[in-house]
Amino acid sequence: MKQSKRVLVTGGSGQLGSTLKKAIQSTTETIDFVFTDSKDLDISNLESVMEYLNKADFDYCINCAGYTQVDKAEEDEEKALFINEHGVKNLAKACHSYNTILIHISTDFVFDGRKSSPYLETDRPSPLGIYGLSKYKGEQEVVRNMDRYFIIRTSWLYSEYGHNFFKSMLKYGRERDQLSVVFDQIGTPTSAHDLVTAILKIIVEEIDNYGIYHFSNEGVASWYDFAQAIFDINGIQVDLKPIRSKEYPTPAERPSYSLLDKSKIKKVLKTQIPHWRKSLEEVSKNMGSVK
Ligand SMILES: NC(=O)C1=CN([C@@H]2O[C@H](COP(=O)(O)OP(=O)(O)OC[C@H]3O[C@@H](n4cnc5c(N)ncnc54)[C@H](OP(=O)(O)O)[C@@H]3O)[C@@H](O)[C@H]2O)C=CC1
């Protein structure tokens, strides 16, 4: 008889993968995790993916791998699609062949932001840029190639690991006297720790309501609000100026509104989700940056 669940993690050295690695150090559950990074397991190589899944009897695969550079993707379309579409297709096919449940992470950037109420899982994606398009195409490959999957769309992920807006603001806020941040893009920051908690709950409780889910922290913010809260909580004095997106031109257009409706995941996991401000205080404490 099988002793404990076996979980394969791809993209294990990125922000989400590192957060997951940290979280399992304090879990009391008997789950065997195998963390891989892009050198151990390149998801864009079908042969390697098949070989890896064949090696062990994995119950779950958590796909933390992805191409995540939103602006660079505009000039790097081929690479973004190779990882976020083709790579995810490989994982979906292999997971299907080896009876492994796939937990795949997607993004609020699959939406165009033209709605004015929180996006539901059933709303039609219409990405504005290449990154969002590549993530949407990846979602479609999962849906097309397998049955037992969770696609979790999340937004504005941050933590003490990897590259993210929270860490950029801590750096710039300390280096500069003045900063300008857009106030006309509205969404919700998500602590990677809270997302990991939800992912682990799916596995531990063997949730079998497969499908697409939305997950972010509770509450609403603009990037300007988020930056201001980062500075307040971390005791950083900087002159922060609210600006419109047109005053901060970027290669990729971002959705002006990308709030995610989380009713479905809260109901299925029978859980509450912390407000983004509360989680920001936690992550700031972990970072050791609170004054
Ligand atoms: N960051 C955010 O704000 C949000 C992220 N997401 C999604 O969450 C997921 C995790 O994001 P996050 O942790 O922030 O991203 P990171 O960029 O921090 O990590 C992604 C990881 O994927 C790895 N990777 C890239 N290409 C491959 C490949 N071909 N095979 C295997 N691994 C590969 C990278 O490794 P290497 O560095 O060696 O290339 C990196 O470690 C992504 O799918 C992303 O789209 C969703 C919403 C918001």
Ligand SMILES: Cc1cn([C@H]2C[C@H](O)[C@@H](COP(=O)(O)OP(=O)(O)O[C@H]3O[C@@H](C)C(=O)[C@@H](O)[C@H]3O)O2)c(=O)[nH]c1=O
């Ligand atoms: C650094 C900076 C950014 N901005 C703006 C640019 C942009 O519109 C917004 C967010 O900036 P960033 O480029 O850091 O974040 P961005 O890479 O757009 O973040 C996105 O990443 C991908 C992976 C996702 O899936 C999304 O959910 C989202 O988190 O803030 C400023 O206005 N001032 C600044 O000083």
